[in-house]
Amino acid sequence: MATMGLIESPEVGKAERMMMEDKLTSLPDEILQHILSFLDTKMAVQTSVVCKRLRYLWVSLPVLSIDSESFRYYSSFSDFVLSVLSRKDASSNICKFWFDISNPIYSSIQMCIDSHDLFEPLVKRVIDHVVDHGVQHLSFHFPRIVDELPRLFYCQSLKTLELLEIIIPPNTNLDFHTLTSLHLVKCSFILDGEGTLDPFQCCFNLKNLVISDCRIPSRVKSFEISAPQLTNLTISRMEHVRNLNPHCKIVLTSTKIASFKFVESHILEFSIPALPFIESVDVDAVLADYLFGNEGLAKRKFVSHLIEMLRAIGGAEIVGLSFETLTMLSKFPDVLRCPSLFSRMKVLKVKVPHGPSSFTIPDKIITSLFSGSPTKDFKVEHLKKQQGRAQERLNI
Known part of the structure; x- marks a missing residue:
């Protein structure tokens, strides 16, 4: 044992x-x-x-953690899951449930069966159990389309949800009415036709949202984030072509955001309203040179998108900017026009690739960043940028 x-x-x-x-x-x-x-x-x-x-x-x-990794065949894994769910004490609710069915657990015979038909009954059984047994925190890893996903919308107990590699059914909005935290990792949206995608409009109680390395159809021209109570928003590892159309606009309508992170992502065009409650921002933007070559005008356009985004979140007191972001701004100094980018900044945290001695902020960037700040009592914190891309997970 x-x-x-x-x-x-x-x-x-x-x-x-x-x-x-x-x-x-x-x-x-x-x-x-x-x-x-x-x-x-x-x-x-x-x-x-x-x-x-x-x-x-x-x-x-009160906790279930089921992972297919320790099973050789799907049949044994399925039998185990069904046995556990049927033998659980019905009078005791499950607070936290991790369910990972991402590993290759097929026998040679099962490989001949359509994978969707193979998994669908088990996935349905798991989701039914989540809904019926008061699960509050769910982490669900399943790299396929989940037809039963809308069943979770009616789970009144669910507060925190992490979806990994889920393929969301076509034209499905994520109508989680009771959810307060949602973390999407490598998930894929499907849209019939083209136009606007607004998957969070019915997440009336959502306060924390992470969108990491997700796929948005190239036909989407506008990706809207309209959860009315949203407080903390993180967008990470979003790249042109791989994840979304470079010309897709991110439209943010939530006005209660206090923390905004845009990290390890290509520059996108944002539409952001006034954010009176913004406190901290963290921006690590990347310019996709391979898309533009020597086309300076195209690069300038995307840097302009970056500056407009920074202006929109310029009311933050704590600002984190990566070395790459500052370097990008320094190459296009003429686009940094008054008013200054940040009007209330007290602390600037700079992520540098090697160490504090290898990096200095150009004077022209300092002037543009801090000229509008009501106080000069700010400090620059040199933070060594973490190596690799460790997955940021929900603390459930």
Whole structure:
């Protein structure tokens, strides 16, 4: 048993094992359940064979963490999932549910079956269980289209949702009325026809939204973010061609945003309203040189989009800008016209690629950034930019 390796180790004598088992079984149910909650559900179920005291504790755990990685075949994985869901204590709600079915778990026979038909009954069963058992925090990783996704819209208990590699059914708005946090990673939208995509308009209670490396159809001319209570918005790893049309406009209508992050992303055109509550911004924009070659006018147009975005979020007091962003601005100094970009900035955090000694801010950029600030008592923090692209996940 991987989780109980110390108990079953041959180096530990029978007396020691009995002593450890006595200590374990003497703990209150609440403590034991808390410990088991940190385990993968498969491991938690396996602990039931360690002793009678643990035999049925897993059925009332408030956390489920099911990952297909430890299963060789889909059939065994499906049987396990259905068995767990059917044996869970119906009187105890599941607070957190991680469900990952992203690994290749097909046998040679199952490979011949249409994957959508193969997975659909299991996915439907899982979503039904989420809706019926008071799940508050769900992380769902499934790199296929999910026809049953709208069923989650009616889950009154769901507060935090993370979707990874989900293909959202055509023309489906994400109408999560009760959701407060939504994290979309490598998800794909499908739009019949062309025009505007506004998937969050019915997320009436959404406060935290992360859109990371998602695919938006090239036919979309305007991608709207209109959740009325939105407070924290992060857009990350969005690249031209790979993720969306370079000429797609991001239209932000939420006026309550206090934190805005646009990181590791190609420059996009934004339409942003007045943001009276904006406090902090973090911008790490990239100019897609491979799209423009030596076309200076095209580059200038996209840098103008960047400057207009910075002006729109210019009421922030805490500002984070990457080395690449500042370098880009310094190459087009004539587009930095008055009024200054930031009117209330007190702190500038600069992300540099190597270290503080390798970077200085050009005077012309300092003038443009800070000339309108009511105070000169700001500081520059040199932050070493993190290597790689570690996935930012919801804290659920």
